[in-house]
Amino acid sequence: MCPIPVGIKRVAESTIHRLSHYWRVLIALEKEGYKTVSSRELAQREKLTPAQVRKDLSFFGSFGTRGLGYPVTQLKEQVSAILGTNQTWRVALVGVGNMGSALVGYKEFSRQGFNIIKLFDNDQRKIGSFHKGLIISDVRNLEVEIKQAGIEIAIIAVPSAVAQQVMDEIAKGGVKAILNFASVKLKVPGDVCIRNEHMSMELEHLSFALVNKITGKQCE
Amino acid sequence: MCPIPVGIKRVAESTIHRLSHYWRVLIALEKEGYKTVSSRELAQREKLTPAQVRKDLSFFGSFGTRGLGYPVTQLKEQVSAILGTNQTWRVALVGVGNMGSALVGYKEFSRQGFNIIKLFDNDQRKIGSFHKGLIISDVRNLEVEIKQAGIEIAIIAVPSAVAQQVMDEIAKGGVKAILNFASVKLKVPGDVCIRNEHMSMELEHLSFALVNKITGKQCE
DNA sequence: GAATGTGAAGGTTTTCACAGCA
DNA sequence: TGCTGTGAAAACCTTCACATTC
Numbered sequence: 001m002c003p004i005p006v007g008i009k010r011v012a013e014s015t016i017h018r019l020s021h022y023w024r025v026l027i028a029l030e031k032e033g034y035k036t037v038s039s040r041e042l043a044q045r046e047k048l049t050p051a052q053v054r055k056d057l058s059f060f061g062s063f064g065t066r067g068l069g070y071p072v073t074q075l076k077e078q079v080s081a082i083l084g085t086n087q088t089w090r091v092a093l094v095g096v097g098n099m100g101s102a103l104v105g106y107k108e109f110s111r112q113g114f115n116i117i118k119l120f121d122n123d124q125r126k127i128g129s130f131h132k133g134l135i136i137s138d139v140r141n142l143e144v145e146i147k148q149a150g151i152e153i154a155i156i157a158v159p160s161a162v163a164q165q166v167m168d169e170i171a172k173g174g175v176k177a178i179l180n181f182a183s184v185k186l187k188v189p190g191d192v193c194i195r196n197e198h199m200s201m202e203l204e205h206l207s208f209a210l211v212n213k214i215t216g217k218q219c220e
Numbered sequence: 221m222c223p224i225p226v227g228i229k230r231v232a233e234s235t236i237h238r239l240s241h242y243w244r245v246l247i248a249l250e251k252e253g254y255k256t257v258s259s260r261e262l263a264q265r266e267k268l269t270p271a272q273v274r275k276d277l278s279f280f281g282s283f284g285t286r287g288l289g290y291p292v293t294q295l296k297e298q299v300s301a302i303l304g305t306n307q308t309w310r311v312a313l314v315g316v317g318n319m320g321s322a323l324v325g326y327k328e329f330s331r332q333g334f335n336i337i338k339l340f341d342n343d344q345r346k347i348g349s350f351h352k353g354l355i356i357s358d359v360r361n362l363e364v365e366i367k368q369a370g371i372e373i374a375i376i377a378v379p380s381a382v383a384q385q386v387m388d389e390i391a392k393g394g395v396k397a398i399l400n401f402a403s404v405k406l407k408v409p410g411d412v413c414i415r416n417e418h419m420s421m422e423l424e425h426l427s428f429a430l431v432n433k434i435t436g437k438q439c440e
Numbered sequence: 441g442a443a444t445g446t447g448a449a450g451g452t453t454t455t456c457a458c459a460g461c462a
Numbered sequence: 463t464g465c466t467g468t469g470a471a472a473a474c475c476t477t478c479a480c481a482t483t484c
Contacts, residue, residue, distance in 0.1 A: 012475065013440075016428050020421040021405075038443060046405065050443090051477050058445050066444040066483040084427030091423075102322035106419070108403060114423045153426055177426035179419075183328060185241070185266060193429035193439035195422045199326070199399075201240040202415045203311075203334045206373055206397035207304030208236050209413035219413035220233075232453065258465065270465090271455055278467055286466045287462040 015056050019083055021046045022053070026076035038069040085113055092118040092151040092175070094166050095158035096126055096136055099181055103157060104132050118149050122162070139166065146173030153177045160184045235276050239303055241266045242273070246296035258289040305333055312338040312371040312395070314386050315378035316346055316356055319401055323377060324352050338369050342382070359386065366393030373397045380404045 025045045029037055039050040039057075057063055057070070060082050064070040080086040091109070093100055093116050103109070104116055119131055122139040129136055137145055146154070146169075154170045156163055156178060163182035170178060171189050178194045180186055183201075188194045209219055245265045249257055259270040259277075277283055277290070280302050284290040300306040311329070313320055313336050323329070324336055339351055342359040349356055357365055366374070374390045376383055376398060383402035390398060391409050398414045400406055403421075408414045429439055 010474090011432075011434070014475075016425055017421065019428070020418075020424045023424075024403075040443080049477065051479095052475095054444060055446085055476075062445070064444050067442045068484065069443065082428065082431070083424050084431035085424055087427075089423075089427055089430075098322040098325040102318040103419075105318040108420050109423065112420055112423070114420070114427075152430060153423065177430050179422055179426060183244075193426060193434060195425055195439070197417065197419060197422060198240070199323075199417060200328050200332055200334070201237065202399055202417060203309075203329065203332070203373065204240045204243075204303050204305055205236055205415055206399060206413060207307075207309055207334075208239070208302065210309075210372060210397050211302075211304035212231075214231070214413060219415070230452090234453075260465085269455065271457090272453095274466060275454075275468085282467070284466050285462065286460070287464050289465065 009059075011059065015059060016083075018046070018048065018052070018056055019079055022056070023076065023079045023083060023085065026072055026079060029072050030076055034072045036065075036069040037072050037075075039064075042070070088113040088115055089152050090150050091116045091153045091155060092120065092146055092149070092170075093155045093157060094120040094139060094142065094170070095156065095181075096121045096123075096131055097157065097159075100155075100157035101131065103155060103181075104134070114153065116155070118145060118151060120145075122158075139169075142166070142169040143173040146170065146175060151175055153179065156180045156182055156186075158182060229279075231279065235279060236303075238266070238268065238272070238276055239299055242276070243296065243299045243303060243305065246292055246299060249292050250296055254292045256285075256289040257292050257295075259284075262290070308333040308335055309372050310370050311336045311373045311375060312340065312366055312369065312390075313375045313377060314340040314359060314362065314390070315376065315401075316341045316343075316351055317377065317379075320375075320377035321351065323375060323401075324354070334373065336375070338365060338371060340365075342378075359389075362386070362389040363393040366390065366395060371395055373399065376400045376402055376406075378402060 022042060025042060039053040043050045043053045063075050063078055077086065091114050093103060096119050104119065109116065119134045119136045120139045120142055121127060121136050126136045127138045151173065152175065154175045156166055158166050160182045163180065163184050164186055167186045167188065171192055176192050178192060180194055180196045183198050186194060242262060245262060259273040263270045263273045283295050283298055297306065311334050313323060316339050324339065329336065339354045339356045340359045340362055341347060341356050346356045347358045371393065372395065374395045376386055378386050380402045383400065383404050384406055387406045387408065391412055396412050398412060400414055400416045403418050406414060
């Protein structure tokens with residue numbers, strides 16, 4: 001594998017996003033028995049242009065063969081390596097409420113190597129009890145237990161009001177990647193990567209679209 | 221209110237997204253007692269540039285006063301009108317599983333005018349039973365019941381395998397705005413707006429960031 | 441012939457910088 | 463003076479087009 005030139009030239013946010021899509025398509029193609037795939041075919045499946053696909057992939061290396069296309073299995077593995085989905089990740093979930101519980105039960109996470117191995121809550125009635133085979137720890141021990149368990153990714157699923165203080169503890173625990181479901185903008189240290197799942201904002205986008213009659217491509 | 225020049229000039233996807241942020245900040249500012257706010261202040265709260273804020277807002281009209289800034293309450297209402305959050309929306313949720321249940325219980329939706337008033341599932345054990353005060357209907361009646369209830373927005377929270385057929389029924393029911401939690405790309409008619417909540421993709425983005433040591437601003 | 445990889449062109453979004461107004 | 467609104471510039475992202483390779 002050639003070194004990934006991240007840092008030399010900035011990767012576009014959208015490229016990473018599309019990489020996730022390519023990965024899924026490649027998994028499907030492999031199942032369907034494809035040995036190779038062209039940028040045209042790959043593009044078609046995600047409603048993109050072939051040039052876009054080639055640009056995205058070529059950013060990380062030369063994975064294809066001129067005249068032939070890309071070897072499906074190999075490319076799948078290379079994309080997976082780039083995304084970091086060729087390994088498992090130790091994930092902690094903070095806030096075992098409505099949303100939190102749903103996320104623990106979300107099979108796709110573990111199927112893709114994101115293993116939720118620690119649960120935290122601040123509710124005394126929940127602390128110490130088991131949820132889907134995992135004991136719920138006291139959120140006050142976040143920093144220590146996160147370190148002990150070697151957590152790499154944290155999911156914040158607590159009410160907005162307490163999200164920032166949870167965030168701070170997580171950061172103290174040395175976690176560098178966070179998925180935030182609370183609908184507030186969180187302050188994070190410079191070396192932490194945070195992604196937000198602001199579900200109401202998506203609904204707002206939809207209501208905007210309805211009010212302004214935005215459709216089709218403009219929507220996404 | 222001046223007419224929104226949507227359609228004359230394309231609104232940037234990112235502008236809509238930031239509009240949601242502005243709206244939240246404005247609500248907060250109003251609570252904090254601010255009467256006016258400058259683009260600088262507004263920008264600071266969302267880690268944007270003042271120019272960005274002004275460009276975004278000026279796209280929809282002239283809401284500020286030179287030398288003074290923007291009137292908080294008024295701007296809040298104007299932004300709300302643009303987003304369509306100054307009204308209530310009739311929402312249906314399809315798939316009352318893990319994720320679906322969590323979404324029904326998600327108070328922020330209703331607080332913002334997105335009222336989930338219909339639930340659908342294909343599980344005979346669930347159909348006819350009540351969930352948080354709402355009866356669960358048979359997914360086979362989607363088209364008819366959606367029309368009857370005047371549903372404007374649908375949330376898809378079913379397993380990926382059946383998402384497309386659910387989608388098709390929803391479209392037949394005349395719904396033009398869809399929030400999709402299934403992790404597949406859905407085919408939609410040209411006049412339908414679909415937004416995807418691909419949660420695993422966000423985790424993939426995080427693992428990408430960890431593997432490639434992407435941090436801070438590059439992340440979002 | 442077929443399809444990649446890529447510099448250059450084209451398009452879109454963000455930032456700059458300043459005219460114009462309270 | 464302070465801050466908006468906005469053309470122009472810069473940065474960024476996507477598409478084109480073709481040389482290159484199998």
